[in-house]
Amino acid sequence: MTMTADLPTPLSATAGLPHPGALATAPHTALDVPGVARVVGVGTAVPPTSYSQQDLLDIFRIEDPRIRSIFLNSAIDRRFLTLPPQGEDGTRVLEKQGELLAKHKAQGIDMGVRAVEECLKDAGAELSDIGYLCCVTSTGFLTPGLSALLIRELGISRHCSRIDIVGMGCNAGLNALNAVNGWARAHPGQLAVMVCIESCSAAYVFDGTMRTSVVNSLFGDGSAAVALVAGERDGRDEPPAALPAVAVEPVPEPRILKFASCVITDAVDAMRYDWDAEQDRFSFYLDPHVPYVVGAHAEIVVDRLLEGTGLRRSDIAHWLVHSGGKKVIDAVMVNLGLTRYDLRHTTGVLRDYGNLSSGSFLFSYERLLKEGVARPGEYCVLMTMGPGSTIETALVRW
Template sequence: MGPVEPPGGLLAGAPHPRVAAVGRALPPHWYDQETLLAALGAYWSSRHHNPDRLAALHRAVQVKGRHLALPLEAYPGLDGLGKANDAWIAAATDLGEAAVRDALARAGLGPADVDQLWFVTVTGLAVPSIDARLCNRLRLRREVRRTPVFGLGCAAGAGGTARAADLLRAFPGEVAVMLSVELCSLTLQRDDASIANAVSSGLFGDGAAAVVLTGGERGTTAPRGPEVVATRTVLYPDTEWVMGWEIVDGGFKVLLSGKVPEVVRTRVGPDVDAFLAAHGLARGDVRHWVAHTGGPKVLTAFGEALGLPEQALARSRRSLAELGNLSSASVLFVLGDLLDAGEARPGDLGLLAAMGPGFAAELLLLRW
């Protein structure tokens, strides 16, 4: 039996945790897709019999350009995991700081107000983790509870926000910051002329996003976003092969099946329906769909699985075209865009959804 809403439905019980604000940060180095393709072509020309075919895969992802953590000319020097990861730590700390500062300012809160700091990533490793380094940078309180999460992949922006909201139910007077930093460009395996790498090197970009969540008993003076009414995670059995990393001497080599869209198309609908039904809701009750920008085909599959009109995913498609897939940060960029647009009205329901390695889905029911 799945989780069910307490008696009385959505309006019952203690006030829910709330999204107070979403902050975002992008590195300053932006390149259009053809410039990036030309740089990759230099590596691929000796690795594949028909480099033009890899270029076609690269273009098929419908991304206009990406922000990179470093200027393009710095990447040839990153020959190996050590150098790439050192660059990742430096850039992730800077970008993470910018995203958290943006989020706190939007929420009308300061570093001293933070009680919990969550940090999710799948593109680099650091011990002490980036959240510890940011406690020093931002002068957070010494008592801040930190939770670094590695491995949820693209689903971690949704999953981390869900876990943070879940914990705030136990500590409703607290403030949580959930930070995602993904520097996908620093995982590039330049010698890998595989189809997965051709697609992913065309699709993934760099960026950071931070969500400020307040417990149900913790008010703020700033404009407030939606409540996180409920969360659900679903692991799809025996789909470990769909996506992930193979850890090689050079770093993180991407595993990305061309069947991701099919998995999304066949699995997501029933799980979203079950999640909504547990709260007495159906798809038609959801006004705002905040979907991870997995790729053009993944978004199409998501829309088909749920019978959504094209307009429902327009914000996700726009973000994908402009920034690429920012892994776990993507869905938070889309949420931030929705909050900025001011389209949601009190009482509106939203569903935030992301899928990632496992293969798994993370779902959050939002209410404005």
């Protein structure tokens, strides 16, 4: 997501402080049910090359002050990208649709492999442990899909169950997580892996228009994988290691408790990826009113997520929102009454990577884990936004 209109900045003196839910563990609720799936590993990967926004303006020789302003006021410092090759005159050669698709395939396999490997390392698992593989992408279309290609590339069992979720957009990571969560709960002890693979470099159009310039200023390439399991993991019943002399309460793996969605049908065309006949390729379109649409519905879907749980928004210690763009993040913050501290990882990922589409929230989740602040009993809300227009949410608890 991105947006082109300014929103008011919250003036609260507590904007940089933790959300109240982070200051005390919320009470347990009726959500304590057996058999829920938990997150046991996460891993991310990006291309080897990154560029600042100024680098990109220089490389593509962009002089239009309106376009330069979009790039330089995006709250993005760097993005990982695979740019078109250079021609003899030093300018970038515009790739044809077939070349873009080849880039999507090659880079997607490379990033997907590395993200899955990092995820399994984090989970203490092997390739042979994977019982289900879900691949998510919106930056290209392949048949066979990335799931079959990754199974071959990684040497995963050819009997592994799999699914490809293609074209849902930036919200798709939580749509897919819902499906993977269902499979894990139906197959206790077996490892289910979801990997989001977005080669946004393979979906750019360079035509000098404001429409494409907004998109070109925002998206980056990246892949993120997450592993789930319900119950005791198969083959993992070894006795636990001895506790240290000074006992420290272990932080449990976060459990996935609930999902909630909201499709904003009146804005179904506000975000889309469709054929541009003039450019002879696919092209993104983002309506400038997207941040207002998302912000106006954020409270509705979060209230639905918490309905029947006995929880209030103030009970949520952690918020991991899709890094859709500066103004859509601001819109969510204002409408949900969040602080800059609540969304520090969301804005940090946007700053360091740009909008990574479906996998953005997992980059934020990885940062939250490395921060080491989550405590047993704390709740977290995950939120993604994308075409439809759609807001997806999930509730987890450590």
